Amino acid sequence: MSGLTDQNLPPEGDDEDVAEDWESMLDSEGGEGGGDGDGEDDDLAAEWETMMDGDDDDGGGGETTRVLNQDEIDSLLGFDDDGDDMGEQSGIQAILNSAMVSYERLPMLEVVFDRLVRMMSTSLRNFTSDNVEVSLDNILSLRFGDYLNSIPLPAMLGVFKAEEWDNYGLLTIDSALIYSIVDVLLGGRRGTAAMRIEGRPYTTIERNLVERMIHVVLDDLSAAFDPLSPVAFRFDRLETNPRFATISRPSNAAICAKLRIDMEDRGGRLELLIPYATLEPVRELLLQMFMGEKFGRDSIWETHLAQELWLTDIDLGAVLDQQTLSLQDILALKVGDRLMLNATPDSRVALRCGDIELFKGKMGRRNGQIAIRIDEKAKPRDRAQG
Incomplete structure (x- = not known):
């Protein structure tokens, strides 16, 4: 057995060769594996570095501040001049003017x-002997100071007074309407635009013609308010400088109605400004939803109240006589003193409810008790005196 075993075993040199082969194989595999691991680690490190760089870039972008341009600043502050409608405001001006009363809360003004x-269309046609069309552009609420600053010059400003309301209003006629009215009234040819001359004051003729037109407009304005509340608008003065036409504090609220007057190919704008202080006497009437607004009657409650009134208990007193005494005499009265009345058994007795005299009669006896027989009703004059 030992011989067989010794014969089957490999020689010692072969074992050393096999060991060297295994060692070389392990070294080669370890080298390849180590190289791959280092590459993967490098890739992971690169990815992490890229992600961190991205986070740093995002954080840096959040820290940078964005600068607003001029249009955005104007829109924020409410100074955007893109639209001509002064009623549409935004930004800080809208917040400041939020407490201002809107004309929509006064329905009767419209x-x-x-x-x-309608009345001005007819009156101006008769005034100019021309085809005149009047239209209402818009109605807006604004502050008086803002309106004065927005008036395009040159222009004429007519100051008028509401006599019954004891306050003032303002009528503004722009330059285009002034020259159109002058051209029409002085016989200018139709189909030609009115000549507009800038840089000079208005002449006396131009002022007088415009003043005549203002009187026509004020008469129509009085007639327009007449069904609501009778009022007479009286022309006070004509100004060309807005600062001389100051009729209210700059911060006071006012309502402005912008009218457009067209005479074929000529025309212009007329603006009517009425402070809210002027409209205060008729504020309750302007709050109505329609002319002559009244609440409906409730017949059921009227019948019920009438029935209950007939069942009301009242105190009725019979007055024999009245005397006027001084406070000193009243304080001097004592138990046992007598007061002499200016009355006899035939004197008339007044029956009163409180201080109101209702009936008159004579005093007598019936079934052992004092009674009064009513002779007549008290006259309205006696009731008032009672």
């Missing part, structure tokens, strides 16, 4: 201005 437009 009815009054509609009547004014």
